[in-house]
Amino acid sequence: MVPHHGIPLNAKRSLAAVPRRRTAPPEERREQLILATIRCVANHGLADTTIATVAQEAGLSQGIINLHFRSKEGLLTETLRYLADEYRNACRDAAAAADVSPAAGLEAMVELDFRRGICARDKLAVWFAFWGERKFRPTYRRICADRDKSYDDMVRVMCRRLCEQGNYPDVEPDLVADGLSALTDGLWLDLLVRPETMSRELAKRITLSYLADAFPKHFRQPPAAARR
Amino acid sequence: MVPHHGIPLNAKRSLAAVPRRRTAPPEERREQLILATIRCVANHGLADTTIATVAQEAGLSQGIINLHFRSKEGLLTETLRYLADEYRNACRDAAAAADVSPAAGLEAMVELDFRRGICARDKLAVWFAFWGERKFRPTYRRICADRDKSYDDMVRVMCRRLCEQGNYPDVEPDLVADGLSALTDGLWLDLLVRPETMSRELAKRITLSYLADAFPKHFRQPPAAARR
DNA sequence: CACGCAAATGAATAGCCGTTCATTCATTGG
DNA sequence: CCAATGAATGAACGGCTATTCATTTGCGTG
Numbered sequence: 001m002v003p004h005h006g007i008p009l010n011a012k013r014s015l016a017a018v019p020r021r022r023t024a025p026p027e028e029r030r031e032q033l034i035l036a037t038i039r040c041v042a043n044h045g046l047a048d049t050t051i052a053t054v055a056q057e058a059g060l061s062q063g064i065i066n067l068h069f070r071s072k073e074g075l076l077t078e079t080l081r082y083l084a085d086e087y088r089n090a091c092r093d094a095a096a097a098a099d100v101s102p103a104a105g106l107e108a109m110v111e112l113d114f115r116r117g118i119c120a121r122d123k124l125a126v127w128f129a130f131w132g133e134r135k136f137r138p139t140y141r142r143i144c145a146d147r148d149k150s151y152d153d154m155v156r157v158m159c160r161r162l163c164e165q166g167n168y169p170d171v172e173p174d175l176v177a178d179g180l181s182a183l184t185d186g187l188w189l190d191l192l193v194r195p196e197t198m199s200r201e202l203a204k205r206i207t208l209s210y211l212a213d214a215f216p217k218h219f220r221q222p223p224a225a226a227r228r
Numbered sequence: 229m230v231p232h233h234g235i236p237l238n239a240k241r242s243l244a245a246v247p248r249r250r251t252a253p254p255e256e257r258r259e260q261l262i263l264a265t266i267r268c269v270a271n272h273g274l275a276d277t278t279i280a281t282v283a284q285e286a287g288l289s290q291g292i293i294n295l296h297f298r299s300k301e302g303l304l305t306e307t308l309r310y311l312a313d314e315y316r317n318a319c320r321d322a323a324a325a326a327d328v329s330p331a332a333g334l335e336a337m338v339e340l341d342f343r344r345g346i347c348a349r350d351k352l353a354v355w356f357a358f359w360g361e362r363k364f365r366p367t368y369r370r371i372c373a374d375r376d377k378s379y380d381d382m383v384r385v386m387c388r389r390l391c392e393q394g395n396y397p398d399v400e401p402d403l404v405a406d407g408l409s410a411l412t413d414g415l416w417l418d419l420l421v422r423p424e425t426m427s428r429e430l431a432k433r434i435t436l437s438y439l440a441d442a443f444p445k446h447f448r449q450p451p452a453a454a455r456r
Numbered sequence: 457c458a459c460g461c462a463a464a465t466g467a468a469t470a471g472c473c474g475t476t477c478a479t480t481c482a483t484t485g486g
Numbered sequence: 487c488c489a490a491t492g493a494a495t496g497a498a499c500g501g502c503t504a505t506t507c508a509t510t511t512g513c514g515t516g
Contacts (some may be wrong), residue, residue: 023482023493045364047328088514132360179434182414189413212348213441251463251512289465
Protein backbone atom coordinates (compact mmCIF):
# COMPACT_ATOMS: atom_id res chain seq x y z
CA MET A 1 0.00 0.00 0.00
CA VAL A 2 1.19 3.42 -0.94
CA PRO A 3 1.17 6.38 1.42
CA HIS A 4 -0.89 9.25 0.10
CA HIS A 5 -0.33 12.93 0.81
CA GLY A 6 -1.77 16.14 -0.50
CA ILE A 7 0.51 17.29 -3.33
CA PRO A 8 1.05 20.95 -4.11
CA LEU A 9 -0.48 21.68 -7.49
CA ASN A 10 2.69 22.89 -9.10
CA ALA A 11 4.88 20.12 -7.79
CA LYS A 12 6.80 18.31 -10.47
CA ARG A 13 5.05 15.05 -10.97
CA SER A 14 6.77 13.29 -13.81
CA LEU A 15 9.71 12.39 -11.66
CA ALA A 16 8.11 11.20 -8.46
CA ALA A 17 6.58 8.32 -10.32
CA VAL A 18 3.93 7.06 -7.97
CA PRO A 19 2.17 9.87 -6.14
CA ARG A 20 4.89 10.92 -3.74
CA ARG A 21 7.12 9.05 -1.42
CA ARG A 22 8.04 10.83 1.72
CA THR A 23 11.55 9.57 1.25
CA ALA A 24 13.24 9.35 -2.11
CA PRO A 25 16.60 8.40 -3.59
CA PRO A 26 19.00 11.33 -3.53
CA GLU A 27 19.32 11.55 -7.29
CA GLU A 28 15.61 12.07 -7.61
CA ARG A 29 15.46 14.72 -4.91
CA ARG A 30 18.33 16.58 -6.46
CA GLU A 31 16.59 16.83 -9.80
CA GLN A 32 13.35 17.79 -8.11
CA LEU A 33 15.12 20.65 -6.38
CA ILE A 34 16.90 21.77 -9.54
CA LEU A 35 13.62 21.93 -11.40
CA ALA A 36 12.08 23.89 -8.56
CA THR A 37 15.01 26.29 -8.76
CA ILE A 38 14.44 26.84 -12.46
CA ARG A 39 10.80 27.66 -11.82
CA CYS A 40 11.72 29.98 -8.98
CA VAL A 41 14.30 31.92 -10.91
CA ALA A 42 11.93 32.15 -13.85
CA ASN A 43 9.08 33.39 -11.68
CA HIS A 44 10.76 35.68 -9.18
CA GLY A 45 14.23 36.35 -10.57
CA LEU A 46 17.56 35.28 -9.21
CA ALA A 47 17.64 38.07 -6.65
CA ASP A 48 14.40 36.90 -5.03
CA THR A 49 15.20 33.22 -5.18
CA THR A 50 15.87 32.12 -1.62
CA ILE A 51 16.32 28.78 0.03
CA ALA A 52 12.84 29.17 1.45
CA THR A 53 11.33 29.97 -1.95
CA VAL A 54 12.85 26.98 -3.64
CA ALA A 55 11.97 24.61 -0.83
CA GLN A 56 8.39 25.79 -0.88
CA GLU A 57 8.21 25.48 -4.66
CA ALA A 58 9.42 21.91 -4.32
CA GLY A 59 7.01 21.23 -1.49
CA LEU A 60 9.82 20.34 0.87
CA SER A 61 11.42 21.81 3.94
CA GLN A 62 14.16 24.41 4.21
CA GLY A 63 16.90 22.15 5.42
CA ILE A 64 16.67 19.85 2.43
CA ILE A 65 18.79 22.03 0.21
CA ASN A 66 21.78 22.04 2.49
CA LEU A 67 21.29 18.32 2.84
CA HIS A 68 21.46 17.48 -0.85
CA PHE A 69 23.66 20.33 -2.04
CA ARG A 70 26.22 21.70 0.27
CA SER A 71 24.95 25.24 0.08
CA LYS A 72 22.68 27.53 -1.84
CA GLU A 73 25.60 28.30 -4.11
CA GLY A 74 25.91 24.58 -4.77
CA LEU A 75 22.29 24.37 -5.79
CA LEU A 76 22.63 27.27 -8.19
CA THR A 77 25.77 25.86 -9.71
CA GLU A 78 24.17 22.48 -10.24
CA THR A 79 21.15 24.12 -11.79
CA LEU A 80 23.33 25.89 -14.31
CA ARG A 81 25.22 22.71 -15.00
CA TYR A 82 21.94 20.89 -15.52
CA LEU A 83 20.94 23.31 -18.26
CA ALA A 84 24.39 23.31 -19.82
CA ASP A 85 24.44 19.52 -19.95
CA GLU A 86 20.99 19.42 -21.46
CA TYR A 87 22.11 21.82 -24.17
CA ARG A 88 25.29 19.94 -24.92
CA ASN A 89 23.49 16.66 -25.20
CA ALA A 90 21.16 18.20 -27.72
CA CYS A 91 24.20 19.51 -29.59
CA ARG A 92 25.50 16.02 -29.98
CA ASP A 93 22.46 15.11 -32.05
CA ALA A 94 23.03 18.10 -34.28
CA ALA A 95 26.64 17.10 -34.73
CA ALA A 96 25.43 13.85 -36.20
CA ALA A 97 23.51 15.78 -38.83
CA ALA A 98 26.73 17.54 -39.77
CA ASP A 99 28.13 14.21 -40.86
CA VAL A 100 25.59 14.21 -43.66
CA SER A 101 26.59 17.69 -44.80
CA PRO A 102 27.76 20.94 -43.21
CA ALA A 103 24.59 22.67 -44.32
CA ALA A 104 22.45 20.01 -42.68
CA GLY A 105 24.50 20.46 -39.54
CA LEU A 106 23.90 24.19 -39.44
CA GLU A 107 20.24 23.72 -40.05
CA ALA A 108 20.11 21.21 -37.21
CA MET A 109 21.80 23.73 -34.92
CA VAL A 110 19.17 26.32 -35.74
CA GLU A 111 16.40 23.85 -35.17
CA LEU A 112 17.97 22.91 -31.86
CA ASP A 113 18.41 26.46 -30.60
CA PHE A 114 14.77 27.28 -31.14
CA ARG A 115 13.31 23.95 -30.17
CA ARG A 116 10.67 24.21 -27.50
CA GLY A 117 12.44 22.15 -24.89
CA ILE A 118 15.68 24.12 -25.23
CA CYS A 119 14.49 27.69 -25.34
CA ALA A 120 11.52 27.36 -23.05
CA ARG A 121 10.85 30.68 -21.40
CA ASP A 122 11.70 29.38 -17.94
CA LYS A 123 15.06 28.19 -19.07
CA LEU A 124 15.90 31.38 -20.91
CA ALA A 125 15.19 33.31 -17.76
CA VAL A 126 17.69 31.16 -15.92
CA TRP A 127 20.32 31.51 -18.62
CA PHE A 128 20.15 35.27 -18.56
CA ALA A 129 20.03 35.45 -14.81
CA PHE A 130 23.30 33.57 -14.68
CA TRP A 131 24.83 35.44 -17.62
CA GLY A 132 24.43 38.60 -15.59
CA GLU A 133 26.59 37.09 -12.88
CA ARG A 134 28.97 34.90 -14.80
CA LYS A 135 31.67 37.51 -14.99
CA PHE A 136 32.00 37.42 -11.22
CA ARG A 137 31.63 33.76 -10.28
CA PRO A 138 34.44 31.61 -11.57
CA THR A 139 32.27 28.51 -11.40
CA TYR A 140 29.50 29.98 -13.48
CA ARG A 141 32.05 31.29 -15.88
CA ARG A 142 33.61 27.91 -16.41
CA ILE A 143 30.31 26.19 -17.03
CA CYS A 144 29.15 28.85 -19.46
CA ALA A 145 32.49 29.03 -21.22
CA ASP A 146 32.50 25.29 -21.76
CA ARG A 147 29.07 25.39 -23.28
CA ASP A 148 29.95 28.35 -25.47
CA LYS A 149 33.11 26.70 -26.65
CA SER A 150 31.50 23.47 -27.68
CA TYR A 151 28.87 25.43 -29.59
CA ASP A 152 31.34 27.78 -31.23
CA ASP A 153 33.69 25.01 -32.25
CA MET A 154 30.91 23.04 -33.89
CA VAL A 155 29.48 25.98 -35.78
CA ARG A 156 32.89 27.14 -36.84
CA VAL A 157 33.84 23.79 -38.28
CA MET A 158 30.55 23.55 -40.13
CA CYS A 159 30.97 27.00 -41.66
CA ARG A 160 34.53 26.30 -42.71
CA ARG A 161 33.67 23.03 -44.35
CA LEU A 162 30.70 24.59 -46.08
CA CYS A 163 32.92 27.35 -47.44
CA GLU A 164 35.36 24.84 -48.84
CA GLN A 165 32.98 22.23 -50.13
CA GLY A 166 30.34 24.68 -51.28
CA ASN A 167 32.82 26.95 -53.02
CA TYR A 168 32.34 30.28 -51.28
CA PRO A 169 35.73 31.91 -51.76
CA ASP A 170 34.58 35.34 -50.63
CA VAL A 171 32.89 34.27 -47.40
CA GLU A 172 34.85 34.41 -44.18
CA PRO A 173 33.56 31.39 -42.32
CA ASP A 174 34.66 32.52 -38.86
CA LEU A 175 32.88 35.80 -39.31
CA VAL A 176 29.67 34.05 -40.24
CA ALA A 177 30.05 31.65 -37.33
CA ASP A 178 30.59 34.43 -34.79
CA GLY A 179 27.62 36.28 -36.21
CA LEU A 180 25.42 33.22 -36.04
CA SER A 181 26.29 32.64 -32.43
CA ALA A 182 25.63 36.26 -31.50
CA LEU A 183 22.40 36.34 -33.47
CA THR A 184 21.14 33.30 -31.62
CA ASP A 185 21.93 34.80 -28.24
CA GLY A 186 20.22 38.03 -29.19
CA LEU A 187 17.12 36.23 -30.37
CA TRP A 188 17.02 34.28 -27.13
CA LEU A 189 16.99 37.58 -25.31
CA ASP A 190 14.10 38.77 -27.45
CA LEU A 191 12.21 35.56 -26.77
CA LEU A 192 12.62 36.14 -23.07
CA VAL A 193 11.85 39.82 -22.71
CA ARG A 194 9.52 40.43 -25.62
CA PRO A 195 7.51 37.28 -26.15
CA GLU A 196 4.67 39.30 -27.66
CA THR A 197 6.97 40.42 -30.49
CA MET A 198 9.26 37.44 -30.95
CA SER A 199 8.31 33.82 -31.44
CA ARG A 200 10.35 30.71 -31.91
CA GLU A 201 9.16 30.50 -35.49
CA LEU A 202 10.10 34.06 -36.30
CA ALA A 203 13.49 33.61 -34.64
CA LYS A 204 14.08 30.57 -36.78
CA ARG A 205 13.13 32.45 -39.94
CA ILE A 206 15.49 35.30 -39.07
CA THR A 207 18.34 32.90 -38.46
CA LEU A 208 17.75 30.90 -41.61
CA SER A 209 17.53 34.09 -43.56
CA TYR A 210 20.91 35.05 -42.15
CA LEU A 211 22.35 31.76 -43.32
CA ALA A 212 20.65 32.12 -46.69
CA ASP A 213 22.35 35.47 -47.19
CA ALA A 214 25.70 34.03 -46.26
CA PHE A 215 25.38 30.72 -48.13
CA PRO A 216 22.79 31.36 -50.86
CA LYS A 217 23.49 28.12 -52.69
CA HIS A 218 22.67 26.01 -49.65
CA PHE A 219 19.86 27.77 -47.85
CA ARG A 220 16.62 29.02 -49.28
CA GLN A 221 14.48 31.48 -47.43
CA PRO A 222 11.35 29.78 -46.15
CA PRO A 223 8.45 31.20 -48.19
CA ALA A 224 7.84 34.66 -46.83
CA ALA A 225 4.28 34.09 -47.97
CA ALA A 226 2.17 34.36 -44.86
CA ARG A 227 2.39 38.03 -44.05
CA ARG A 228 0.57 38.50 -40.81
CA MET B 229 41.85 79.40 -1.74
CA VAL B 230 40.60 75.93 -2.39
CA PRO B 231 40.23 73.27 0.30
CA HIS B 232 42.40 70.26 -0.36
CA HIS B 233 41.71 66.70 0.75
CA GLY B 234 43.23 63.34 0.04
CA ILE B 235 41.24 61.93 -2.87
CA PRO B 236 40.73 58.19 -3.40
CA LEU B 237 42.56 57.24 -6.55
CA ASN B 238 39.56 55.90 -8.39
CA ALA B 239 37.28 58.79 -7.50
CA LYS B 240 35.59 60.38 -10.46
CA ARG B 241 37.32 63.63 -11.02
CA SER B 242 35.84 65.16 -14.12
CA LEU B 243 32.68 66.17 -12.33
CA ALA B 244 33.92 67.56 -9.05
CA ALA B 245 35.62 70.30 -10.94
CA VAL B 246 38.10 71.65 -8.44
CA PRO B 247 39.63 68.91 -6.30
CA ARG B 248 36.71 68.02 -4.07
CA ARG B 249 34.29 70.01 -2.09
CA ARG B 250 33.05 68.44 1.06
CA THR B 251 29.58 69.59 0.19
CA ALA B 252 28.21 69.64 -3.33
CA PRO B 253 25.01 70.48 -5.21
CA PRO B 254 22.61 67.53 -5.22
CA GLU B 255 22.71 67.07 -8.95
CA GLU B 256 26.44 66.58 -8.86
CA ARG B 257 26.32 64.12 -5.98
CA ARG B 258 23.63 62.13 -7.72
CA GLU B 259 25.73 61.67 -10.81
CA GLN B 260 28.77 60.85 -8.71
CA LEU B 261 26.81 58.11 -7.00
CA ILE B 262 25.40 56.77 -10.24
CA LEU B 263 28.88 56.50 -11.72
CA ALA B 264 30.09 54.75 -8.59
CA THR B 265 27.20 52.32 -8.95
CA ILE B 266 28.19 51.52 -12.51
CA ARG B 267 31.73 50.77 -11.42
CA CYS B 268 30.48 48.64 -8.54
CA VAL B 269 28.13 46.55 -10.61
CA ALA B 270 30.81 46.13 -13.23
CA ASN B 271 33.40 45.06 -10.68
CA HIS B 272 31.43 42.94 -8.23
CA GLY B 273 28.15 42.15 -9.95
CA LEU B 274 24.68 43.30 -9.05
CA ALA B 275 24.31 40.71 -6.32
CA ASP B 276 27.34 42.00 -4.43
CA THR B 277 26.59 45.65 -4.93
CA THR B 278 25.54 47.00 -1.56
CA ILE B 279 24.92 50.44 -0.21
CA ALA B 280 28.21 50.18 1.62
CA THR B 281 30.08 49.14 -1.53
CA VAL B 282 28.77 52.00 -3.59
CA ALA B 283 29.33 54.56 -0.88
CA GLN B 284 32.88 53.40 -0.45
CA GLU B 285 33.50 53.45 -4.19
CA ALA B 286 32.26 57.04 -4.24
CA GLY B 287 34.33 57.90 -1.20
CA LEU B 288 31.28 58.94 0.78
CA SER B 289 29.34 57.69 3.75
CA GLN B 290 26.60 55.09 3.89
CA GLY B 291 23.72 57.41 4.61
CA ILE B 292 24.30 59.49 1.51
CA ILE B 293 22.44 57.16 -0.78
CA ASN B 294 19.21 57.28 1.14
CA LEU B 295 19.65 61.01 1.29
CA HIS B 296 19.89 61.58 -2.45
CA PHE B 297 17.83 58.66 -3.68
CA ARG B 298 15.01 57.42 -1.58
CA SER B 299 16.30 53.90 -1.40
CA LYS B 300 18.78 51.49 -2.88
CA GLU B 301 16.14 50.55 -5.39
CA GLY B 302 15.91 54.20 -6.34
CA LEU B 303 19.62 54.39 -6.96
CA LEU B 304 19.55 51.33 -9.17
CA THR B 305 16.60 52.59 -11.13
CA GLU B 306 18.25 55.94 -11.70
CA THR B 307 21.43 54.22 -12.78
CA LEU B 308 19.55 52.28 -15.41
CA ARG B 309 17.75 55.39 -16.52
CA TYR B 310 21.07 57.18 -16.80
CA LEU B 311 22.38 54.60 -19.23
CA ALA B 312 19.14 54.48 -21.17
CA ASP B 313 19.11 58.25 -21.57
CA GLU B 314 22.70 58.27 -22.67
CA TYR B 315 21.91 55.71 -25.31
CA ARG B 316 18.84 57.49 -26.55
CA ASN B 317 20.66 60.77 -26.84
CA ALA B 318 23.29 59.09 -28.94
CA CYS B 319 20.48 57.65 -31.07
CA ARG B 320 19.23 61.09 -31.83
CA ASP B 321 22.50 61.88 -33.59
CA ALA B 322 22.21 58.75 -35.66
CA ALA B 323 18.67 59.69 -36.60
CA ALA B 324 20.07 62.85 -38.11
CA ALA B 325 22.28 60.77 -40.38
CA ALA B 326 19.19 58.92 -41.56
CA ASP B 327 17.92 62.16 -43.03
CA VAL B 328 20.78 62.00 -45.50
CA SER B 329 19.93 58.45 -46.52
CA PRO B 330 18.57 55.30 -44.87
CA ALA B 331 21.84 53.52 -45.48
CA ALA B 332 23.79 56.29 -43.79
CA GLY B 333 21.37 56.03 -40.88
CA LEU B 334 21.95 52.32 -40.47
CA GLU B 335 25.67 52.77 -40.67
CA ALA B 336 25.46 55.46 -38.02
CA MET B 337 23.51 53.09 -35.78
CA VAL B 338 26.21 50.46 -36.11
CA GLU B 339 28.90 52.99 -35.40
CA LEU B 340 26.96 54.12 -32.36
CA ASP B 341 26.36 50.66 -30.93
CA PHE B 342 30.04 49.82 -30.98
CA ARG B 343 31.38 53.21 -30.08
CA ARG B 344 33.68 53.13 -27.09
CA GLY B 345 31.61 55.37 -24.86
CA ILE B 346 28.44 53.37 -25.44
CA CYS B 347 29.63 49.79 -25.19
CA ALA B 348 32.32 50.29 -22.60
CA ARG B 349 32.78 47.10 -20.67
CA ASP B 350 31.53 48.62 -17.42
CA LYS B 351 28.31 49.71 -19.01
CA LEU B 352 27.70 46.40 -20.73
CA ALA B 353 28.04 44.68 -17.39
CA VAL B 354 25.33 46.93 -16.01
CA TRP B 355 23.04 46.41 -18.97
CA PHE B 356 23.20 42.65 -18.64
CA ALA B 357 22.87 42.71 -14.89
CA PHE B 358 19.61 44.58 -15.27
CA TRP B 359 18.43 42.52 -18.23
CA GLY B 360 18.59 39.50 -15.99
CA GLU B 361 16.14 41.16 -13.64
CA ARG B 362 14.00 43.22 -15.96
CA LYS B 363 11.33 40.60 -16.29
CA PHE B 364 10.55 40.93 -12.60
CA ARG B 365 10.84 44.65 -11.85
CA PRO B 366 8.20 46.70 -13.59
CA THR B 367 10.33 49.81 -13.38
CA TYR B 368 13.32 48.22 -15.02
CA ARG B 369 11.06 46.73 -17.61
CA ARG B 370 9.57 50.05 -18.55
CA ILE B 371 12.93 51.76 -18.90
CA CYS B 372 14.35 48.95 -20.99
CA ALA B 373 11.25 48.64 -23.11
CA ASP B 374 11.29 52.33 -23.90
CA ARG B 375 14.89 52.16 -25.00
CA ASP B 376 14.27 49.06 -27.08
CA LYS B 377 11.28 50.61 -28.73
CA SER B 378 13.00 53.78 -29.78
CA TYR B 379 15.84 51.71 -31.23
CA ASP B 380 13.58 49.26 -32.99
CA ASP B 381 11.37 51.94 -34.46
CA MET B 382 14.34 53.80 -35.88
CA VAL B 383 15.98 50.76 -37.39
CA ARG B 384 12.71 49.51 -38.79
CA VAL B 385 11.95 52.75 -40.54
CA MET B 386 15.44 52.88 -41.99
CA CYS B 387 15.20 49.35 -43.32
CA ARG B 388 11.79 49.95 -44.84
CA ARG B 389 12.84 53.11 -46.55
CA LEU B 390 15.98 51.46 -47.83
CA CYS B 391 13.94 48.61 -49.25
CA GLU B 392 11.69 51.01 -51.10
CA GLN B 393 14.22 53.55 -52.25
CA GLY B 394 16.95 51.03 -52.91
CA ASN B 395 14.71 48.67 -54.81
CA TYR B 396 14.97 45.45 -52.81
CA PRO B 397 11.64 43.77 -53.58
CA ASP B 398 12.65 40.42 -52.10
CA VAL B 399 13.95 41.72 -48.78
CA GLU B 400 11.62 41.78 -45.80
CA PRO B 401 12.69 44.91 -43.98
CA ASP B 402 11.19 44.00 -40.61
CA LEU B 403 13.00 40.69 -40.64
CA VAL B 404 16.29 42.42 -41.30
CA ALA B 405 15.58 44.99 -38.60
CA ASP B 406 14.75 42.37 -35.99
CA GLY B 407 17.86 40.45 -36.93
CA LEU B 408 20.03 43.53 -36.69
CA SER B 409 18.74 44.33 -33.25
CA ALA B 410 19.28 40.78 -32.03
CA LEU B 411 22.72 40.60 -33.59
CA THR B 412 23.75 43.76 -31.80
CA ASP B 413 22.56 42.47 -28.44
CA GLY B 414 24.36 39.19 -28.98
CA LEU B 415 27.59 40.94 -29.90
CA TRP B 416 27.31 43.09 -26.80
CA LEU B 417 27.12 39.93 -24.78
CA ASP B 418 30.23 38.60 -26.49
CA LEU B 419 32.04 41.85 -25.80
CA LEU B 420 31.19 41.51 -22.14
CA VAL B 421 31.90 37.88 -21.45
CA ARG B 422 34.55 37.09 -24.03
CA PRO B 423 36.62 40.20 -24.52
CA GLU B 424 39.62 38.10 -25.55
CA THR B 425 37.66 36.78 -28.55
CA MET B 426 35.45 39.71 -29.47
CA SER B 427 36.48 43.30 -30.06
CA ARG B 428 34.50 46.36 -30.97
CA GLU B 429 36.11 46.34 -34.41
CA LEU B 430 35.25 42.72 -35.09
CA ALA B 431 31.72 43.28 -33.88
CA LYS B 432 31.39 46.17 -36.26
CA ARG B 433 32.69 44.09 -39.15
CA ILE B 434 30.24 41.29 -38.39
CA THR B 435 27.34 43.71 -38.28
CA LEU B 436 28.30 45.51 -41.46
CA SER B 437 28.75 42.20 -43.15
CA TYR B 438 25.21 41.32 -42.09
CA LEU B 439 23.94 44.53 -43.64
CA ALA B 440 26.02 43.96 -46.76
CA ASP B 441 24.39 40.58 -47.23
CA ALA B 442 20.94 42.07 -46.80
CA PHE B 443 21.49 45.25 -48.84
CA PRO B 444 24.38 44.45 -51.19
CA LYS B 445 23.92 47.54 -53.30
CA HIS B 446 24.37 49.86 -50.32
CA PHE B 447 26.96 48.22 -48.10
CA ARG B 448 30.33 46.89 -49.04
CA GLN B 449 32.24 44.58 -46.76
CA PRO B 450 35.19 46.36 -45.27
CA PRO B 451 38.27 44.78 -46.88
CA ALA B 452 38.68 41.41 -45.23
CA ALA B 453 42.37 41.87 -45.99
CA ALA B 454 44.06 41.77 -42.62
CA ARG B 455 43.64 38.18 -41.62
CA ARG B 456 44.97 37.93 -38.13
C1' DC C 457 32.03 87.09 12.97
C1' DA C 458 28.04 84.59 14.19
C1' DC C 459 24.00 82.47 12.82
C1' DG C 460 21.15 79.25 10.29
C1' DC C 461 20.52 75.95 6.92
C1' DA C 462 21.51 72.19 4.21
C1' DA C 463 24.71 68.50 3.37
C1' DA C 464 26.95 64.67 5.16
C1' DT C 465 28.04 61.39 8.60
C1' DG C 466 28.06 56.78 10.82
C1' DA C 467 26.40 54.28 14.83
C1' DA C 468 22.24 51.95 15.96
C1' DT C 469 18.31 49.19 14.46
C1' DA C 470 15.42 45.92 12.48
C1' DG C 471 14.53 42.51 9.13
C1' DC C 472 15.92 38.95 6.16
C1' DC C 473 18.25 34.80 4.79
C1' DG C 474 21.62 30.92 4.73
C1' DT C 475 23.18 27.45 7.71
C1' DT C 476 23.08 24.24 11.53
C1' DC C 477 21.51 20.41 14.15
C1' DA C 478 18.63 17.98 17.48
C1' DT C 479 14.50 15.63 16.59
C1' DT C 480 10.95 13.10 13.94
C1' DC C 481 9.61 9.90 10.65
C1' DA C 482 9.58 6.35 6.98
C1' DT C 483 11.60 2.37 5.14
C1' DT C 484 14.03 -1.98 5.15
C1' DG C 485 15.96 -6.28 6.86
C1' DG C 486 15.91 -9.64 10.30
C1' DC D 487 6.95 -6.70 14.98
C1' DC D 488 11.36 -4.47 16.28
C1' DA D 489 15.56 -2.21 15.56
C1' DA D 490 18.58 0.31 12.62
C1' DT D 491 19.41 3.55 9.17
C1' DG D 492 19.32 7.72 6.98
C1' DA D 493 16.06 11.01 4.83
C1' DA D 494 13.53 15.01 6.12
C1' DT D 495 12.11 18.53 9.16
C1' DG D 496 11.92 23.28 11.04
C1' DA D 497 13.15 26.11 15.00
C1' DA D 498 17.07 28.67 16.44
C1' DC D 499 21.21 31.27 15.38
C1' DG D 500 24.34 34.50 13.44
C1' DG D 501 25.82 37.42 9.91
C1' DC D 502 24.76 40.75 6.65
C1' DT D 503 22.53 44.83 4.81
C1' DA D 504 19.09 48.62 4.00
C1' DT D 505 17.31 52.22 6.51
C1' DT D 506 16.91 55.70 10.11
C1' DC D 507 18.17 59.69 12.63
C1' DA D 508 20.65 62.35 16.08
C1' DT D 509 24.84 64.66 15.51
C1' DT D 510 28.53 67.01 13.08
C1' DT D 511 30.44 69.76 9.44
C1' DG D 512 30.76 73.21 5.91
C1' DC D 513 28.91 77.14 3.49
C1' DG D 514 26.53 81.35 2.51
C1' DT D 515 24.25 85.43 4.58
C1' DG D 516 23.08 89.08 7.42
